[in-house]
Amino acid sequence: TQHADGGKWFEAAQNYAAKMYQFKKKAAKAKEAEYIEKKKAELQKMREKGALIEEGEGWYMxxxxxxxxxxxxxxxLDIMVTDLVQEVIEAKALNLDELPxxxxxxxxxxxxYHTGQVVTYEEAQQMLEITWPIGLMECIxxxxxxxxxxxxxxxxxxxxGVGLYKWERWPETFRGITFLSVEEAKERLAYFNxxxxxHTLWTFYTPYIGGLCNCEYPTxxxxxxRVDYGIDGILYKGEYVIVPIPDRCTGCAECVKFCQFGAMSMSRSRNKVTVNMQKCFGCGQCLVHCPNTAFKLLEREKALGVRDHW
Ligand code: SF4
Ligand code: SF4
Ligand code: SF4
Incomplete structure (x- = not known):
């Protein structure tokens, strides 16, 4: 709810809007000379104080x-994500002191700049109705x-969203993009579902939302x-957690095949599914694939034990 006036932040139209995109780009690409100068001065001060501990091409920490x-x-952004994850993986193997x-x-x-959050199928459908235009691209x-x-x-x-107006001018750079109507996009979404x-949303200079992906572990x-390397900000959990309805469960184990977060197991003695709510990302895929609708989605905020687990 941080970037919306109540409700889910990704249902707020302003987070897909031209104004937001231009504002963020202006801040980032700094067309305003004043902004650039102020930031450069801050950076120089940090250098002098020795508060700058790492600098790369285009960034500092x-x-x-x-x-x-x-x-x-x-x-x-995509290259930066890969580099930062690579650093964490290497530190895990070679330099635990640097890991935190x-x-x-x-x-x-x-x-x-570039974070993700799990959304349910229904939420993903709503996102396709809020924003325009919609393109389908190759998964990097x-x-x-x-x-x-x-x-x-x-x-x-x-x-x-509006970031695509720029991309349309250079289609060769954008991984075989195809522009879709809302209905076409929803059909494709249903196929992936x-x-x-x-389904995961992605920001490009948070909170501007520029992507909706259809993902699979471990690719x-x-x-x-998030799951294997423990990088919290790379992908946040969804707004829901799943709650099993044991009376409806026949123990077929179909749902377990679809959980990509390792949150489900079968109880041998009860022949029912069990969910580890700490591990559940609230994607809803178990519910989608259960022949008996033996789950319900509960708002994370109402699940006392995991309400602060994002
Ligand atoms: S679809 Fe998922 S797996 Fe592919 S680029 Fe997007 S986030 Fe990565
Ligand atoms: S798919 Fe449904 S019925 Fe089958 S084990 Fe899972 S919850 Fe039970
Ligand atoms: S338990 Fe269900 S809702 Fe939770 S992460 Fe696994 S498939 Fe998704």
Whole structure:
């Protein structure tokens, strides 16, 4: 609810709006000379005080592990995510002392510039109604990590909103983009949902929402980064958690196949499914695929034990 006036933040139209996009781009790309100068002066002061502990091309990190894009710099967000996750993976294997700071740095970058959140199928449908235009692009995770180049099965990322007006001018840069009507996009979404993909939204300079993805573990860097590498800001849990309805469960175990977060198991003695609510991301895929509707989605805020687990 941080970026909406009550309600779910991603249902607030302003988070998809031209004004938001231009404002964020202005701040980031710093067309305003005044803004650039102010930020440059701040940066210089930090250097002098020794509070700047790392600097890269276009970015810097202060001694609290806060990540910033340098004034006027334009970072490739996808490349930056990959680099930051790579740093965490390497530190896990080779340098545990550095791990807490690197995780902080990654979280800070993601929270500010490029974070994700799990949404249910119904929420994803609503998102497609709020924003325009809608493009379908090749999934960078499937392409880079599974070698799925020019494969229609890897066209799973909806690009949303006014950012696309710029992209339309350079289609060759945007991974085989196809523009879709709302109805076409919903049909595609239904297809991914049936396949068992987890729907995730993505910000491009938070809170501007520019992407709606259809993901799978372990290919998705967002799911993997959160579940396996413990990078909190890379992908937040959804607004719901799942609650089983044991009386309706016949123990077929179909739902377990569709949980990409390792949150479900079968109780051998009861022949019923069990959910670990701490691990549940609220994607709703178990409910979608249960033949007996033996689950309900509960608002996270009402689930006392996990209401603060995002
Ligand atoms: S977030 Fe999901 S759909 Fe988007 S690029 Fe990664 S795996 Fe592909
Ligand atoms: S799919 Fe439904 S009926 Fe089958 S184990 Fe899961 S909850 Fe029970
Ligand atoms: S238990 Fe169900 S809702 Fe929770 S993460 Fe697994 S599939 Fe998604």
């Amino acid at each position: 202060d001694d609290r592990g806060e990540f910033y894009v340098k004034p006027g710099a334009a970072l490739d 700071m690197l995780k902080k740095k990654a979280k800070s970058f993601m929270d500010k 995770c499937r392409r880079e990590r599974r070698g799925m180049y020019n494969d229609p099965m890897a066209h799973t990322c909806f690009s949303l 049936k396949k068992g993909c987890v 998705c860097l967002g799911i993997r980064g």
